[in-house]
Amino acid sequence: MARSNDVQDRRGLDFSKRRLNTLPQEIFGQAEYIESLNLQINELQHIGHISQLVNLKELILSWNNISEFPAAIRELKKLQRLYLNQNKIQKIPTKVFSFLANLQYLNMSNNHLEELPADLVDCKCLKYVNLSNNYLKNLWAVEGLPLLNELHVENNRLTELPAELFLRTNLKVLRVNGNQLQTPPEEVCAGGLKDIQSYFRQLGSDLDGDTVARVKTLFLGSSMAGKSTLCRSLREGRAVTVEASDRTVGIDISEVEKDGVQFLFWDFAGHEEYYLTHHIFITPHALVILAIDLSSYIVEDAQSFEDQVSFWINNVLMRVPDSVLLLVGTHADQCKDAEERRKKKEDIEKKINDLLEERMSNLDQQISHIIDKSQQDEFSEHLTQLHQLKCYTLKVSSLITIDCTKCAAIEEIQKHILQHVQNKPLFPNIVRTLPHSYKEVESSMRCLIKKPDFPKHGIVDLNNLVANNTLNSGNLSKEDLHSILRYLHRIGTILWFEEIEDLKDTVFVKPSFLITLFKTLVRHDLVEQLTEVPKVILKKEGCLIRHKNKWIDQLKSQATLSYDAVRVLVRRALMQADMARDEDFVKEMTGTRNKEGKILSLLRYFEICLPTNFACSLNPQASEFDPNKKWDSSLPKRHSFTEPEAACMFPGYLKDNDKVMKMWGKDDPEDIKVLVYFMPEIPHGVFHRLIVRMCSIFSTHWVGNSCLLAGYEAVLVLVKKSTDSDDQYIEIRCKRPEDNLLAFKQLWNLILAVLSELNKLSSQWPGLYQYTYSPCREPGCTEDFKWKDWHSLPPREK
Numbered sequence: 001m002a003r004s005n006d007v008q009d010r011r012g013l014d015f016s017k018r019r020l021n022t023l024p025q026e027i028f029g030q031a032e033y034i035e036s037l038n039l040q041i042n043e044l045q046h047i048g049h050i051s052q053l054v055n056l057k058e059l060i061l062s063w064n065n066i067s068e069f070p071a072a073i074r075e076l077k078k079l080q081r082l083y084l085n086q087n088k089i090q091k092i093p094t095k096v097f098s099f100l101a102n103l104q105y106l107n108m109s110n111n112h113l114e115e116l117p118a119d120l121v122d123c124k125c126l127k128y129v130n131l132s133n134n135y136l137k138n139l140w141a142v143e144g145l146p147l148l149n150e151l152h153v154e155n156n157r158l159t160e161l162p163a164e165l166f167l168r169t170n171l172k173v174l175r176v177n178g179n180q181l182q183t184p185p186e187e188v189c190a191g192g193l194k195d196i197q198s199y200f201r202q203l204g205s206d207l208d209g210d211t212v213a214r215v216k217t218l219f220l221g222s223s224m225a226g227k228s229t230l231c232r233s234l235r236e237g238r239a240v241t242v243e244a245s246d247r248t249v250g251i252d253i254s255e256v257e258k259d260g261v262q263f264l265f266w267d268f269a270g271h272e273e274y275y276l277t278h279h280i281f282i283t284p285h286a287l288v289i290l291a292i293d294l295s296s297y298i299v300e301d302a303q304s305f306e307d308q309v310s311f312w313i314n315n316v317l318m319r320v321p322d323s324v325l326l327l328v329g330t331h332a333d334q335c336k337d338a339e340e341r342r343k344k345k346e347d348i349e350k351k352i353n354d355l356l357e358e359r360m361s362n363l364d365q366q367i368s369h370i371i372d373k374s375q376q377d378e379f380s381e382h383l384t385q386l387h388q389l390k391c392y393t394l395k396v397s398s399l400i401t402i403d404c405t406k407c408a409a410i411e412e413i414q415k416h417i418l419q420h421v422q423n424k425p426l427f428p429n430i431v432r433t434l435p436h437s438y439k440e441v442e443s444s445m446r447c448l449i450k451k452p453d454f455p456k457h458g459i460v461d462l463n464n465l466v467a468n469n470t471l472n473s474g475n476l477s478k479e480d481l482h483s484i485l486r487y488l489h490r491i492g493t494i495l496w497f498e499e500i501e502d503l504k505d506t507v508f509v510k511p512s513f514l515i516t517l518f519k520t521l522v523r524h525d526l527v528e529q530l531t532e533v534p535k536v537i538l539k540k541e542g543c544l545i546r547h548k549n550k551w552i553d554q555l556k557s558q559a560t561l562s563y564d565a566v567r568v569l570v571r572r573a574l575m576q577a578d579m580a581r582d583e584d585f586v587k588e589m590t591g592t593r594n595k596e597g598k599i600l601s602l603l604r605y606f607e608i609c610l611p612t613n614f615a616c617s618l619n620p621q622a623s624e625f626d627p628n629k630k631w632d633s634s635l636p637k638r639h640s641f642t643e644p645e646a647a648c649m650f651p652g653y654l655k656d657n658d659k660v661m662k663m664w665g666k667d668d669p670e671d672i673k674v675l676v677y678f679m680p681e682i683p684h685g686v687f688h689r690l691i692v693r694m695c696s697i698f699s700t701h702w703v704g705n706s707c708l709l710a711g712y713e714a715v716l717v718l719v720k721k722s723t724d725s726d727d728q729y730i731e732i733r734c735k736r737p738e739d740n741l742l743a744f745k746q747l748w749n750l751i752l753a754v755l756s757e758l759n760k761l762s763s764q765w766p767g768l769y770q771y772t773y774s775p776c777r778e779p780g781c782t783e784d785f786k787w788k789d790w791h792s793l794p795p796r797e798k
């Protein structure tokens with residue numbers, strides 16, 4: 001007979017991880033004493049005579065094979081906590097929960113529930129309910145729970161949330177991502193409880209609102225693929241020619257209405273440099289159009305598929321894994337004949353299919369690795385994540401081949417797009433219900449932009465917008481108006497970064513203008529841009545050609561741009577856009593010698609660059625590391641914006657790793673090594689953003705294109721990106737210290753700091769899977785140590 005492995009006292013029994021398929025008999029010998037029973041990670045389908053445990057307060061049945069809800073639970077009248085998560089339950093019968101008057105905690109996440117029993121509402125004490133990862137279509141049963149504090153309903157099939165839940169209850173925490181919400185739209189929910197409450201307040205008790213069909217459409221693909229041609233032609237409803245010299249810089253945004261659907265077109269520039277900032281604007285529930293230039297696509301060349309197709313598909317998979325993706329093969333007219341077009345179409349479709357199948361099989365493999373029951377609970381977080389990743393499906397259409405220069409082709413693609421967005425299963429939530437006030441504010445915003453005295457740049461002060469009743473007839477509270485602006489920011493019609501201190505009062509009513517400025521500093525041809533800056537602009541910032549030449553040199557050799565150069569470049573962009581007449585506005589954007597401008601604040605916020613200073617090495621004040629000498633721990637001084645030599649380093653422009661590798665020296669088999677693998681790949685820009693984060697934490701550092709060396713006290717950590725093989729990983733490596741406990745602790749803290757920053761970064765890519773391990777140091781051994789729970793370990797004290 002099984003013996004309980006962790007009997008805390010007679011009141012609590014732990015029978016987890018025993019491969020049990022029936023309840024152990026020894027439970028029943030002491031039935032009336034047991035208050036807590038842990039049966040998680042077993043193979044139970046039924047729980048037989050559980051009703052005998054009349055004093056049970058906590059029942060844990062997570063990770064079993066239960067498909068039928070155990071109705072006997074109704075007899076457990078004292079039950080306070082019930083865990084039935086990670087089972088296969090489809091239905092909860094009525095007349096169970098009405099008996100559980102003391103139930104406070106219910107976890108039924110990761111089951112197959114389609115509906116909730118009406119009498120759930122009788123559990124008046126329920127404070128925590130987790131129903132995530134089920135198939136629920138409504139939540140009426142929880143709306144009357146008076147004490148409900150925390151509700152998790154992520155990844156269900158909800159289209160609406162009950163207003164009562166937000167207007168009359170005590171709800172403090174709500175997780176509702178991954179549904180198909182129409183009332184309120186997901187973009188409102190993303191603002192949290194306050195925005196949802198404001199939404200229902202404005203919608204009123206009769207829930208009478210406007211319905212709006214709107215879809216954000218993202219045009220992706222490599223440079224010259226034909227995205228702008230497609231986008232502009234669709235906007236105009238006819239074939240529009242885009243000159244080959246007219247490259248999109250950053251993102252072009254426009255709005256079009258067709259057959260009652262409002263399309264918000266976001267045309268992303270294809271150059272890799274721009275992609276660094278793109279992921280921020282690639283948001284869920286959008287239609288993604290991937291343009292592939294068929295004339296330059298080569299079937300036999302794997303790189304051609306990689307550059308033109310898989311790079312984009314993987315990025316969509318990682319960032320918005322549940323999207324609908326339309327494949328458009330452009331330049332069809334430049335293919336030799338129909339046969340060439342057919343071959344290329346077939347090849348692309350097959351390779352995409354293989355890529356998606358491979359992703360699924362990789363996920364399955366990871367799952368079966370972990371499924372080894374002895375380890376399952378230690379890896380349960382990973383398992384949940386892997387199962388979630390498997391639920392995401394990228395819906396890829398078959399490729400249509402077109403000649404974008406022909407009107408008939410534009411009509412054809414227009415029809416194709418409409419068919420897709422009007423297909424309910426593909427786009428269940430393009431129709432949103434909005435309170436009338438939302439529409440009013442949006443129309444007022446449009447009128448405002450059209451006023452002759454409205455500034456061309458579209459940058460407005462939030463307080464003016466709110467205080468002067470510009471956007472509403474005066475009956476909306478400031479809070480409600482802020483909620484509406486947040487919604488408009490999320491759907492992409494305006495930009496408002498209220499979380500950035502310097503920008504919290506600034507609203508960008510014309511997002512494309514901001515992005516254009518953004519791209520003044522993040523662009524593929526920055527050296528050329530600097531070279532072209534004329535004397536007259538240099539003079540405005542008190543600089544000479546001599547300075548310009550120095551900036552170019554520093555940009556090329558150190559990926560560093562002086563603040564003077566930043567100001568000059570932004571001023572030039574403003575002059576080109578005829579927006580440099582108002583000197584106050586120019587200063588606001590460019591900054592001054594004493595204050596950072598808005599553009600730089602944004603780039604810093606998005607971790608594109610970090611403050612540094614100029615000198616011959618990337619961090620001249622760092623003391624030299626010598627493993628044989630005692631480390632001088634005096635930290636180099638941070639450089640403030642106002643120092644004359646102050647500058648910004650853009651890791652994305654770093655060319656090599658020479659300096660870092662010189663400082664590091666040789667790898668040693670004794671080095672301590674942790675590898676973080678990324679599936680399907682390391683998202684573009686993650687490593688450079690990791691550099692920015694690490695350098696902000698550890699002021700002693702050296703940086704390269706795919707390497708970073710950071711030091712603290714006597715320890716150095718080398719962080720290296722490896723993308724050479726099919727496996728993509730980031731390696732974290734430290735020299736093994738002498739048997740010195742303090743040095744080991746410091747080393748561990750450094751490794752944890754890197755892991756933790758990496759983890760925070762990766763969470764911005766929901767379709768990404770990341771796992772961490774250390775290879776065995778024994779030569780020839782292929783075994784490894786898997787790091788399952790490092791993120792639950794706090795950094796140790798020094």
Ligand SMILES: Nc1nc2c(ncn2[C@@H]2O[C@H](COP(=O)(O)OP(=O)(O)OP(=O)(O)O)[C@@H](O)[C@H]2O)c(=O)[nH]1
Binds near residue numbers: 222225249270291
């Ligand atoms: N013959 C032909 N030319 C096309 C077609 N589609 C686009 N072009 C041309 O290809 C060139 C590049 O097109 P764009 O639309 O600017 O390419 P893009 O993808 O927006 O490029 P980036 O702005 O660099 O990201 C332009 O000169 C277009 O006129 C097509 O189907 N047939």
